[in-house]
Amino acid sequence: MEYDVLIVGAGHNALVAGAYLAQAGYRVGVFERRDIAGGAVSTKEIVPGYQFDLGGSAHILIRLTPIIDELNLNAYGLEYLELDPLFFAPFPDQDSIFIYRDIAQTVDHLDAKFPGQGQTYQRFVDDWRDFSLVVRDWFLTSPGPFQLGKKMVTGPSSRLNWQKAFQQILRPYGDVVASYFSEEKIRAPLVWMAAQSGPPPTEPLTGPFVLWQPLYHEGGIARPRGGSGMLTQALQRHIEAHGGTVHLNAPVEEILVEGKRAVGVRVHGEAVTARAVLSGTHVLETFGKLLPEAHRPPGAENVRVGNGFGAIVRLALDAPVEYAAHPGKDARVALQLVCRDTAQILAAYGDYMRGEPTRDPPIVAMTFSAVDDTLAPPGGEVLWLWAQYYPYDLAGSAHWDAIADGVADRIIDTFETYAPGTRDKIAGQLFQHPLWLERELGLYRGNVMHLEMSIDQMFMMRPFMGMSSYRAHLKGLYLTGASTHPGGGIMGASGRNAARVVLKDLDRKRI
Numbered sequence: 226m227e228y229d230v231l232i233v234g235a236g237h238n239a240l241v242a243g244a245y246l247a248q249a250g251y252r253v254g255v256f257e258r259r260d261i262a263g264g265a266v267s268t269k270e271i272v273p274g275y276q277f278d279l280g281g282s283a284h285i286l287i288r289l290t291p292i293i294d295e296l297n298l299n300a301y302g303l304e305y306l307e308l309d310p311l312f313f314a315p316f317p318d319q320d321s322i323f324i325y326r327d328i329a330q331t332v333d334h335l336d337a338k339f340p341g342q343g344q345t346y347q348r349f350v351d352d353w354r355d356f357s358l359v360v361r362d363w364f365l366t367s368p369g370p371f372q373l374g375k376k377m378v379t380g381p382s383s384r385l386n387w388q389k390a391f392q393q394i395l396r397p398y399g400d401v402v403a404s405y406f407s408e409e410k411i412r413a414p415l416v417w418m419a420a421q422s423g424p425p426p427t428e429p430l431t432g433p434f435v436l437w438q439p440l441y442h443e444g445g446i447a448r449p450r451g452g453s454g455m456l457t458q459a460l461q462r463h464i465e466a467h468g469g470t471v472h473l474n475a476p477v478e479e480i481l482v483e484g485k486r487a488v489g490v491r492v493h494g495e496a497v498t499a500r501a502v503l504s505g506t507h508v509l510e511t512f513g514k515l516l517p518e519a520h521r522p523p524g525a526e527n528v529r530v531g532n533g534f535g536a537i538v539r540l541a542l543d544a545p546v547e548y549a550a551h552p553g554k555d556a557r558v559a560l561q562l563v564c565r566d567t568a569q570i571l572a573a574y575g576d577y578m579r580g581e582p583t584r585d586p587p588i589v590a591m592t593f594s595a596v597d598d599t600l601a602p603p604g605g606e607v608l609w610l611w612a613q614y615y616p617y618d619l620a621g622s623a624h625w626d627a628i629a630d631g632v633a634d635r636i637i638d639t640f641e642t643y644a645p646g647t648r649d650k651i652a653g654q655l656f657q658h659p660l661w662l663e664r665e666l667g668l669y670r671g672n673v674m675h676l677e678m679s680i681d682q683m684f685m686m687r688p689f690m691g692m693s694s695y696r697a698h699l700k701g702l703y704l705t706g707a708s709t710h711p712g713g714g715i716m717g718a719s720g721r722n723a724a725r726v727v728l729k730d731l732d733r734k735r736i
């Protein structure tokens with residue numbers, strides 16, 4: 226056996242798992258298809274002098290976990306820069322609002338603009354703080370009924386009025402927000418932020434997407450200095466410092482099976498063996514491509530990958546962004562929720578349902594060079610414009626390669642109405658549409674969360690019933706990544722949960 230654990234793909238969850246296993250003294254080998262580790266958490270110099278993230282950028286969920294401390298990632302070069310204000314929302318009439326890390330500051334700011342709405346924000350956060358902590362605990366737990374049930378009767382859960390909580394959880398998040406706030410300029414940014422997980426504001430059972438708003442105040446929003454990929458670079462260094470190896474340009478061609486047991490992988494035509502194989506790729510890659518047909522589990526082909534939902538224009542600018550509504554730096558530090566009103570999100574979703582890229586996109590704009598001077602040359606800026614909704618399969622004969630430039634222009638034009646002059650500052654750009662995300666990052670059908678984040682594919686049902694415990698159907702085969710509980714986003718919880726399962730089995734010599 227060359228390795229104790231062989232890991233397929235170097236996405237951040239796989240690397241988190243690898244780091245825990247290497248730290249526990251096991252021989253870890255990671256095999257990554259691309260020339261850089263990190264998957265959808267990686268950063269590259271795409272325009273000379275400008276560091277572009279290629280996937281996720283805002284680090285929120287991982288900072289609610291103990292991962293950074295347990296792996297001592299600061300010692301491997303990870304340094305987080307805090308964003309405060311957390312959110313900035315500009316409006317076409319030049320009005321704007323901020324949400325700060327400090328709740329009291331946010332309440333005062335909102336009350337000064339819209340009397341009473343700040344107090345409502347306080348009530349909203351107070352009502353849902355305990356629930357959001359329960360959700361965080363669920364995310365850090367293997368999703369069995371026993372484990373989740375136990376969390377419901379202990380800790381912050383025991384203080385919750387579950388009857389009241391269920392009423393809101395079962396609702397669409399758009400309705401939850403409307404039931405609290407009367408002011409559209411507060412509703413729109415909250416709904417737009419909740420929409421980042423994919424499902425639209427009208428989808429039942431999505432209340433939790435907005436009910437974890439208190440967690441933004443709890444853990445903050447941050448950026449690794451040097452780019453999002455510095456998290457995965459630190460994880461790679463950690464694994465290597467503990468005797469592991471991260472092989473790049475090493476696509477796994479097949480997971481090798483003997484009897485009913487995974488025994489290794491084939492890479493560049495060579496067999497590499499291990500006591501356990503942990504796959505961190507998309508579940509359709511693992512089960513649909515890498516496992517020999519005779520060993521594929523029933524059910525895998527029924528997962529709902531959806532039809533893409535977001536696209537992002539990355540811009541290298543030669544001067545900072547200036548919002549008409551708030552030219553100051555505060556606006557550039559925050560995540561910028563550029564969305565007129567909830568109706569704009571719904572209309573964009575309507576375009577998407579017809580198979581068309583939306584013509585009027587709500588945008589999350591990010592200008593992390595405001596807090597990190599390593600991302601752009603002096604005086605320059607990196608600007609990301611994440612927009613929704615964009616179908617992977619387009620209506621009629623349209624093809625992404627033909628329409629990409631026009632769609633990117635539309636996103637830039639929309640942003641230009643909030644920050645005039647941006648277009649003239651562009652020194653280079655990259656447009657990542659759903660087909661690009663599939664081709665380059667292995668995100669099937671452009672879904673950045675791997676699978677739809679709907680209730681039928683969460684917890685015990687992710688990726689599908691009977692496959693949610695990180696142990697796959699073959700002895701020695703394990704799963705991690707956004708295809709598993711708790712799903713997509715930069716969190717690492719799936720990697721940590723999976724590592725604990727693999728460690729248990731290794732320690733008990735089950736494998």
Ligand SMILES: Cc1cc2nc3c(=O)[nH]c(=O)nc-3n(C[C@H](O)[C@H](O)[C@H](O)COP(=O)(O)OP(=O)(O)OC[C@H]3O[C@@H](n4cnc5c(N)ncnc54)[C@H](O)[C@@H]3O)c2cc1C
Binds near residue numbers: 239668
């Ligand atoms: C454009 C974009 C913006 C986003 N914004 C945010 C954000 O701001 N905040 C946030 O929290 N989340 C964000 N996300 C979501 C988040 O980044 C992802 O959900 C998450 O990073 C997925 O991580 P993962 O561990 O599942 O692995 P992935 O990142 O999916 O990595 C899987 C890895 O496996 C490799 N692989 C695949 N097949 C093989 C093979 N056969 N052999 C070897 N290697 C293989 C791939 O190359 C890849 O490196 C964003 C994602 C994208 C794409």
